[in-house]
Amino acid sequence: MTRKADMTAHPTIGDSQKPSRRAIAACVLPVALLLSVALEGSAQAAEPVATCGSTITTDVTLTADLFCPSGDGLILGSNVTLDLGGHSLIGSGSGVGVQTTFPSEGGNTIRNGTIENWATGVQLQEESPTRTPYVVIDVVLRNALLIHGPTNGTALQMTRVTADDSTVYGQLGGDLAISESRFTRSPVNLFYASATIVKSTLVQSHVSTTARGQVIIDSSTLDGKGAGSPGSMSETGITITNSAVKNFAEPIGGFWGGVTLTGNKFSDMPDGVLGDVSYFASEAVSTITDNTFLRTGVALRGNVPMIVENNTFKHGEVAVEFTRAEPFPGDPPHTAEGSRAVGNVIMNHTGSGITTELPGLEVGGNTAKNNGGYGIYAPGAVDLGGNVAFNNDLGQCVGVVCGRK
Structure with missing residues (x-):
């Protein structure tokens, strides 16, 4: 109120009455400082605890x-x-x-x-x-x-x-x-x-997947340290590419699913790499290509259909067993149709290289040598030619024609 009255009493201010710049600064600086402190306090108050x-x-x-x-x-x-x-x-x-x-x-x-x-x-x-x-x-x-x-x-x-x-x-x-x-x-x-x-x-x-989706593992290392399994599935699939998988006590398993293995190195898996993952599911195909298997027991014991191409198997028990569960009563006998073994190299196994009792397996371009069983045992196979077998203890090939080295 006093300020209003004062302003009324002095409607104009002459040059001699104007405040100096120093006086203005003296007033402004404390206000600015107070504002800065207030803002800083607000910012600090807003920090979450x-x-x-x-x-x-x-x-x-x-x-x-x-x-x-x-x-x-x-x-x-x-x-x-x-x-x-x-x-x-x-x-x-x-x-x-x-x-x-x-x-x-x-x-x-x-x-x-x-x-x-x-x-x-x-x-x-x-x-x-x-x-x-x-x-x-x-x-x-x-x-x-x-x-x-x-x-x-x-x-x-x-x-x-x-x-x-x-x-x-x-x-x-x-x-x-x-x-x-x-x-x-x-x-x-x-x-x-x-x-x-x-x-x-x-x-x-362990990696497991159930009912939907899938597992994709690429450019990785999986080490079981002598126990467990790399993975399991139910009604889905697992894909492993460009990876090192070793020291697992159990193979990949499950049911109603398929596995894709490409460009990997599997080693020291005495019970194998792949188990019966396609049980009763003919539409689930497992595809195994361009892998190396070392000391892997029965490396692939998969229910068909299974496509096995351009792999190297060394120092195991059996490289590949193409199997299928017994059919239900009244169903036709199972076959290996849709499965094939092509371009694989199998050596120094205690048992056979490739084996199946199911007719219809396509077999071609494989080399089996220095195995304790047959090189290839596949009665009723579809012979694609180009198979080579030698120095296998029980015989070279059954079901397909094999040349020597």
């Missing part, structure tokens, strides 16, 4: 390890990045380490740190309406399984993830894309979902 059980709605970076002695860890809102900052989120063996809120639009990223000692380490329970992939990158999971279970086909990208004793689940459309990662005693289990695994190492880490 990551405490056990808290819901995070904006991007957050941990500045220290966070230990949660009970309950859950962190809950992420939509499109939130959790940067662990090189630190660890540690539980007491129960609860969920990191989970998405309900409901959520998804689109979350978890990166750069360790999630350790949780009943469930990561649970992505919602889906992104836009199908923006979830991302887990540069994270160590230790005793902390991961569950990815959206229902609309949103993928999870796992890059440079180390999983120790931490099963990884893809469920209900939760497809997985795993690259440059190492899983130890950490199986990958899929249900109505697929997985693509590239440039990764799986140690004692």
